[in-house]
Structure formats: C-alpha cells, structure tokens
Amino acid sequence: MAALLAFPCSVLAFQGYVQSFGDGGTIAWGSGEVAVVRSLATDDGEEPAVTDPLAIRKAASQARKQMLDMILSVRIDAKRTVSAYISDDRELATRVRGVVQNSPFERPAVFEDRGEIRVAERLRGKLAELVLPTTIQFQSGIPPKLSTSMEQSMSFEDGLPEEAGVGARGYTGVIIDARGYKVTPALAPVIYGQDGEGAYGAFLVSRASAIAKGVAAYANTSAPEALRERVGDRPLSVRALSAYGSWRTDLIISSPMARLVRAVMRSGDAMENCRLVIVVDAPETAGVDVGVLQEGDMPFEEQ
Structure with missing residues (x-):
C-alpha cells in the first residue's frame, strides 16, 4: 500500500x-x-x-x-x-x-x-x-514490455491511494522498497507493473537528466527524511513484489501502483530530476532469495 x-x-x-x-x-x-x-x-x-x-x-x-x-x-x-x-x-x-x-x-x-x-x-x-549507451532510447515515451504478464504467475495486488493522474500531482517522487530480493544496482534499471509494462526507466527521462542525476538512486533505508534530497517532501512509497532476471536489476510492482508511479514520474520536476529511489538490503544483510524471475522463464522484449 x-x-x-x-x-x-x-x-x-x-x-x-x-x-x-x-x-x-x-x-x-x-x-x-x-x-x-x-x-x-x-x-x-x-x-x-x-x-x-x-x-x-x-x-x-x-x-x-x-x-x-x-x-x-x-x-x-x-x-x-x-x-x-x-x-x-x-x-x-x-x-x-x-x-x-x-x-x-x-x-x-x-x-x-x-x-x-x-x-x-x-x-x-x-x-x-x-x-551510458547511446543506443538506449531515452525519453522515447515507449515503455519496454515483458513477454508475459505477471498477474497470473504471482498474486495480484490491487489498491491505489488515489486515482492515477489526479492524486499523482501530490507526490514529489517515488521510493520503491525492494529489500529481500538481493537487487543488483544498475545505471538504467526498469520498474515494471504486474501487467508486464514498464512503469519507469530510461524511456521516461532525458539522457541529460540521466547523466546529471542517474536514472535511479539506491539506498539502504526507506526513511523519507533520509531520502528527501532525492525524492522531495512527499514521496510515494511502494513495495516491490519481485526482482526480475538473473542479475536482479529490474523490479516488478503491482499494476495499479505501476500506473500511479508512471503518472508521478511523468511530472516535470520528478522526471527532470529522476526522483526515484530503490531501497535495497544493507551490505551486511544477506536478504531472502524469493520472488526472483529468471531470464530464461520470461524473455525480455522491448518495443
């Protein structure tokens, strides 16, 4: 929630x-x-x-x-x-x-x-x-898609604090809690909804913003006060449902939350400053090896 x-x-x-x-x-x-x-x-x-x-x-x-x-x-x-x-x-x-x-x-x-x-x-x-490869389609507006929806392979999670596109204006950034999935930090991670459609990634931000800020930042804590510099005063907090791929660089969140994340991160300031933080396990925490979708189980397709 x-x-x-x-x-x-x-x-x-x-x-x-x-x-x-x-x-x-x-x-x-x-x-x-x-x-x-x-x-x-x-x-x-x-x-x-x-x-x-x-x-x-x-x-x-x-x-x-x-x-x-x-x-x-x-x-x-x-x-x-x-x-x-x-x-x-x-x-x-x-x-x-x-x-x-x-x-x-x-x-x-x-x-x-x-x-x-x-x-x-x-x-x-x-x-x-x-x-950062010049082949990455920064700010294309075309989200990458997974070949298979996750709504059938994991429990579907609903629930949205406010209607996407209306309540989205109240948020200044996004915090995604991915602790427990042994996430590997990457320069250009992608956040997907359970429907398999990209919610956030290089396709939403400009190359200039990615170079200046990084597509996403990583932290060990979800405490908003520690992340304020990156996500602003009123961040949207989202729990990841799974990590994707053998390297665990990408994340899956619920489809309703994905729609809201997409709306939040399309706003001017959030998009320009890449106001998204992924919370990962602290170095001394082994994490729990659950919910990891292997690349062989679900091929990656980009539009």
Whole structure:
C-alpha cells in the first residue's frame, strides 16, 4: 500500500547505498561517487613519509587501476556491464580510461598520521556520458514490455491511494522498497507493473537528466527524511513484489501502483530530476532469495 509521506527539512547529504569493493573501494549509489582509499605503505609494511612523491604516485596508480576495474564491473542494465559495452569500441574504452587516469585524488596532509591517498570519480557527468549507451532510447515515451504478464504467475495486488493522474500531482517522487530480493544496482534499471509494462526507466527521462542525476538512486533505508534530497517532501512509497532476471536489476510492482508511479514520474520536476529511489538490503544483510524471475522463464522484449 502506498503512503504519502512528509518530513522535516534538516537532513544529511544523500549518499545512498554504499557498496564495497575489495580493499578500500566503494560506490555510493546515491551520489554516484566511485572512490578508492589506498595506503602508502610499502611492500614490507613500512609507512613512508606522507610527502614521499614516489609513494604517493604508486598508491594513486594502484587506486586508479582498482577504480577502473570497479567501474567496468558496474551493470548498465539487465543485459550488460560497462565492460561489455565498451569492449568492442577501442576509442570509447580509451576515453573511459582517460577519465579514470585523470581523476582527482586527495593526498595526506603533511602532519597527518595516516599514510593514505583517496581517488574518486562519479558515475555522473563526463563519465556517465561515456558509459551510458547511446543506443538506449531515452525519453522515447515507449515503455519496454515483458513477454508475459505477471498477474497470473504471482498474486495480484490491487489498491491505489488515489486515482492515477489526479492524486499523482501530490507526490514529489517515488521510493520503491525492494529489500529481500538481493537487487543488483544498475545505471538504467526498469520498474515494471504486474501487467508486464514498464512503469519507469530510461524511456521516461532525458539522457541529460540521466547523466546529471542517474536514472535511479539506491539506498539502504526507506526513511523519507533520509531520502528527501532525492525524492522531495512527499514521496510515494511502494513495495516491490519481485526482482526480475538473473542479475536482479529490474523490479516488478503491482499494476495499479505501476500506473500511479508512471503518472508521478511523468511530472516535470520528478522526471527532470529522476526522483526515484530503490531501497535495497544493507551490505551486511544477506536478504531472502524469493520472488526472483529468471531470464530464461520470461524473455525480455522491448518495443
């Protein structure tokens, strides 16, 4: 059941779900920041002086290599990763590597005890321009469709807080709670209704908005006050019914709620700022492997 939620103004900056990679690597799926923290320690474990340029250069090079590997492993959608997308385009791959190699880094202060450097880039702006495929039909208005309706294969859920297109004007964004489905974050996820029709995805937003904001953000909490920066003061709260595909990048919600989500996200501000957050399990939570629709069970068709 949906809820119209309101909360106070004071919130912390939105970082969203922070995914860890190896030693010191993280992706913040709210801000889109990809970061790696690397120690200046030498192979024998000794800490060099924090002003040692060779140690700093080596640590920065290692951190950027790790960051590139992280970016390449990111899923674009249910079908491909960044690595798969750029693998056949040498020029594009070179440009992506160039962005990473020139990413800003923070060196330790002269009087700082920790011998660490930090490199960071964002899955927004110039990097997003490169890794978001130009073949994606942004803002086409034509929703993708699943080949089979889910209304027969899972219990149909009805119930709508207000008539879609009328009550939709009262909502400033959407929160979709997908905890328990082991969702894999992606740059261009799709939200489907049980009727198999897309409710939200790249087909509703412009490429410019996706590059600047990300098609969707991810978080570990459904608390509206923590998500206000992304979804506004009065978000629509929706519970996912299932994850779709072996990579669990896409979600299924009830058909009535899908119609309302579509109406909310077609409004100017929500669409322009991609005001949708997907709530996923916290890193330490294993989740429950239920409700996952395998790709082999239901082929994906796009219009």
